[in-house]
Amino acid sequence: MTINFETSTYIEQLKKLVNVDCGSHTPAGIAKVADVLAPMFEQIGFSVTRHQLHADAGPCLEITNKPDATHFDVMLCGHMDTVFPEGTVAQRPLTFDEEKIYGPGVTDMKSGILSAWYALQMLSAEQRQKLSIVIALNCDEEIGSCYSREWIEALARKSDKVLVCEAARATGNLIRSRKGNAKYELTFKGVASHAGSALEDGVSAIYELSHWSLAIKDLVNLETGTTMNVGIIEGGVAVNVVPDFAKATVDLRFWNTDEAEIIDNTLRTMAKTPFEAGASVEVNRLAFKPSMVPTDATEEMIALVSEEADKLGLTYAWENAGGGSDGNFTANVGTPTLDGFGPMGAGLHSGKEYLIINSIKPRIDLLVNVLERF
Ligand SMILES: [Zn+2]
Known part of the structure; x- marks a missing residue:
């Protein structure tokens, strides 16, 4: 179908999606975004099912042109949440100049969703009839899709291919692979004592943490890309007390999921034999993405x-x-997946986020032409 693409109309539509505080922890805002999007997709002949996957989460939208399908030729992915807290929109709503559009989530990834909507209506009538398409819009991508992961995986298993509509890079680059990641919380316990009169009675949780910090540095393998970072540490109560408590939060990134499992085993084995006699360590994996x-x-x-x-x-x-x-x-369940089918932009997760206006239409065209080939 030929439709007239007007940048000004696109920006007006984008404004309705961006000027809503809809961080992952603001479910009411995500519901408002869903209220804007659902009728838009219905208007172009798609049926929309709203899923409430958890009481603390916003809704997720499952959108398809073949409501009775048990198999999909292609799945498009997008997320309705942002990383920004309530009040961000009041501080910096959507603005634009000749070249760029700014605002919270404009690139990550309201424009990706809007562009997918455009692409679907530009698809030829034959192809829309032929292809079974599902679009999954979740509410919690920025917090690791903790509520929607199983739903996303189930849809991916039913799909031949997945295109994720996150933004293309500002360079124009598309994404062929993404590192996996995990987050660990390590809790160290020792024995408190007076640093002056009874130092020898104490067991320092901070010394234990220090050993771990350096041991983790040694686990980094830059060649295979399995990297770790001790990003946050805390512990101790006073300068004259041997600390009986410390905590470290650690980021793990990897290409090879088997290596991540080896790291996990290593940490759990290390916890069985603490460096400091009398200390104890608890290893807790808070998040994991293959x-x-x-x-x-x-x-x-x-x-x-x-x-x-x-x-x-x-x-x-x-x-x-x-x-x-x-x-x-979606890739981890075995469905071939590519990413970066939104317009180009950068500065994600910051006040500097921007979208490149003259990339909007060409990237919609790319998505349309790719879908025509499936
Ligand atoms: Zn995103």
Whole structure:
């Protein structure tokens, strides 16, 4: 279907999605975004099911042109939440100049969702009839999809291919792979005592933490990309008290999910034999996202997308990204997944977030042309 693409209309529509505080922990805001999006998709002939996956979460939207389908040719992924707290929109609502659009979540990833909506209505009537398409819009991507992961994975298992509509890089790059990640909380317990009169009676939780911190540094393997970072530490109560408590929060990133499991085992084994006599350590994995690694089927899809991007004369390359998305989950269940089908932008998760206006239409065209080939 030919529709007139007007940048001014796109920005007006985007404004309705951006000017709502809808952080992952603001479910009412996410519900408002869903209230804007659901009728838009219905208006172009898609049916929308609203899922409330957890009482603390916002709604998720399952959108399809084939409500009775048990199998989908393609799944598109997007998230309605942002990382920003309530009050952000009042401070810096959507604004724009000649080249860029600014605002919380404008690039990550309200524009990706809006562009997918445009692409679906630009699809030829034949292709819309032929393809079974599902669009999953979740409410919790920025907190690791803790509520929606199983739902996303179930849809991915029913789908032949997944395109994630997160933004393309400001360079134009698309995403072929993403590192996996995990977050650990390590809790160290010792024995408190007076640092002056009874030092020898104490067991320092901070000394134990210090050993662990350096041991974790030694687990880093820059060659395979399995990296760890002790990002936050806390502990102790007073300078003259041997500390009986300390805590470290640790980030783990990896290409190879097996290596991540080895690290997990290593940490749990280390906890059985603390460095300091009398200390104890608890290892708690707070979050885990497997890596998104291309298979042969993904490589075929990369070739197809590259062909279409070349025909459109786009500037792009295929990037291996350090950060995760829901593509990590869909790839991990074995469904070939590519990411970066939104417009181009950068500065994500910060006040500097921006979207590049002249990338909007070409990237919609790319998505349309790729969908026409499926
Ligand atoms: Zn995102």
